[in-house]
Amino acid sequence: MKILVMSPKGGVGKTKISLGLASVAHKRGKSVLAIDFDDQNSLDTTLRGIDDIDNAAGHPRELMDAIEQTGDDHDVVIFDVRPGSEYTKEYLQAAKHVDFTVVPIQHDGEAILSAEYMVDQFLDEGVQNFGVVMNSVLPNEKHLSKVREKMADLSGPELQWPMLDSILQFRTVWGHITFARDRSKTLIHHHKDGKAKAEIEALYDEIVSKIGGGSR
Ligand SMILES: Nc1ncnc2c1ncn2[C@@H]1O[C@H](COP(=O)(O)OP(=O)(O)OP(=O)(O)O)[C@@H](O)[C@H]1O
Ligand SMILES: [Mg+2]
Numbered sequence: 727m728k729i730l731v732m733s734p735k736g737g738v739g740k741t742k743i744s745l746g747l748a749s750v751a752h753k754r755g756k757s758v759l760a761i762d763f764d765d766q767n768s769l770d771t772t773l774r775g776i777d778d779i780d781n782a783a784g785h786p787r788e789l790m791d792a793i794e795q796t797g798d799d800h801d802v803v804i805f806d807v808r809p810g811s812e813y814t815k816e817y818l819q820a821a822k823h824v825d826f827t828v829v830p831i832q833h834d835g836e837a838i839l840s841a842e843y844m845v846d847q848f849l850d851e852g853v854q855n856f857g858v859v860m861n862s863v864l865p866n867e868k869h870l871s872k873v874r875e876k877m878a879d880l881s882g883p884e885l886q887w888p889m890l891d892s893i894l895q896f897r898t899v900w901g902h903i904t905f906a907r908d909r910s911k912t913l914i915h916h917h918k919d920g921k922a923k924a925e926i927e928a929l930y931d932e933i934v935s936k937i938g939g940g941s942r
Pocket of ligand 1: 733735736737738739740741742743764768807808809861862863894895896897
């Protein structure tokens, strides 16, 4: 199962979500490879020295090669990319060849506007296996209901964005999706607070069910 995490806007949670999905897949007993296509290499750096999840890094232009060449040795491969429109062509092509593309956005006009261009291209090109997820939603009812309204708007008959049902709230506890070392081996575990964990697990499950039960 190959999952691409991309967004035109920076800082919306791609790397966090990539790590979270990798972590959930690992917890579900899958062998996981996470590849960092952002030259800031934050995913690669975080995972370096963590034995439980294989990791690699590459340039966005190598994305298609990586998609073609991976998957035989791992059940789940996660591709985390850099933001921006420079590699739109590469991302569009990649989206056609992975099992699912997650596009995180945040609930502000700018983030939604910058995602619009990409989402429109996906839709124009007939890419269907992608979903937009709201990230960093403030954990209060007022904001949550505003976000739900926006999601209904975006997925409504006019815009038809494929919004995912999963919502990721702003949770500082995400920082505690931690990696602990135990001499020769390394362990990955979630913080005891079940909320962030439940959210990222729900997102993983939603993606898997969209792919069609894919237990590859
Ligand atoms: N749901 C969340 N709750 C709390 N903090 C979050 C959440 N999602 C992301 N963050 C924080 O927001 C910042 C940006 O997240 P992240 O690095 O994952 O974004 P990105 O899209 O990968 O950024 P870039 O475009 O620069 O690669 C990080 O400090 C991250 O810890
Ligand atoms: Mg990133």
